[in-house]
Amino acid sequence: MALGIEGATIGYDEGNMVSTLNHVHNDCVVTAKTALRNNLSTLRSEVHACWVGQSANNFMDNMEHDVEEICKGLDAAYEGLVAEFQKVLAGLAEIDQELIEKR
Amino acid sequence: MGIQSVIGDVKSTVGQRISSFLDAAWGAVSGLAGNIGTFVANIWSGGFAGVSNFDALKTAVTTYANNVQEIVDTYDTSADLEQTFKGQAGTAMTEFITSTKSLLDAYVKLVEKWNTELDDAYEKYKSGDTSLSEAVSSDAEDVAQAASKVEIG
Secondary structure, rough: OOOOOOOOOOOEOOHHHHHHHHHHHHHHHHHHHHHHHHHHHHHHHHHHEEOOOHHHHHHHHHHHHHHHHHHHHHHHHHHHHHHHHHHHHHHHHHHHHHHOOOO | OHHHHHHHHHHHHHHOOHHHHHHHHOOOOOOOOOOOOOOOOHHHHHOOOEEHHHHHHHHHHHHHHHHHHHHHHOOEEEEHHHHHOHHHHHHHHHHHHHHHHHHHHHHHHHHHHHHHHHHHHHHHHHHHHHHHHHHHHHHHHHHHHHHHHHOOO
């Protein structure tokens, strides 16, 4: 009988872990960054169509600065998630090694 | 409703368990909250100089916020995660997705609040429009009088 993770209360499916992490990275971090930057590009065009001058440039520079700060934060958050996972998995590996003592 | 209370409400919505790894991102959004009041400073102090179509400007900002919100609304704490992670690992992953969504929700609310400020500033500008025109007219007369006194030759 194949042992699956279904019904388990602790553990991870090693085979799917990397792909799941990549999936979350793409669906959350990359999607958010792409949406923010692409829509900002559209906003810049639309703003400059109805607003000229230094204030318009400053407005868009500020908006882009804000988006980049959030993007940096999202990247840092994902790196933190991966680091936390590595700690959790190291802990699970330790438990696995020490649970049953070899005779 | 200030953005700090918005951020506070969002944080309590997902519980006080927003993991520390999202602090940098939350710091970015919280930092933006300091821009309230200064967002439109350049516009208002210039009397909306250079703005040819205020409604188009407002629509552009609204569309930006709505488009970002649409993407955020697709975030889902996928049941697929439960096929891969159990226990603390699964909780951390779910929390990451939920917190990322909350953070972006807070940013969109911030942009919407800025748009409201833009509206208020423009209303004030319109109500002061007469005095602005009179000042410009008066200055023009002064220039004309001064010019008539200049002798050429």
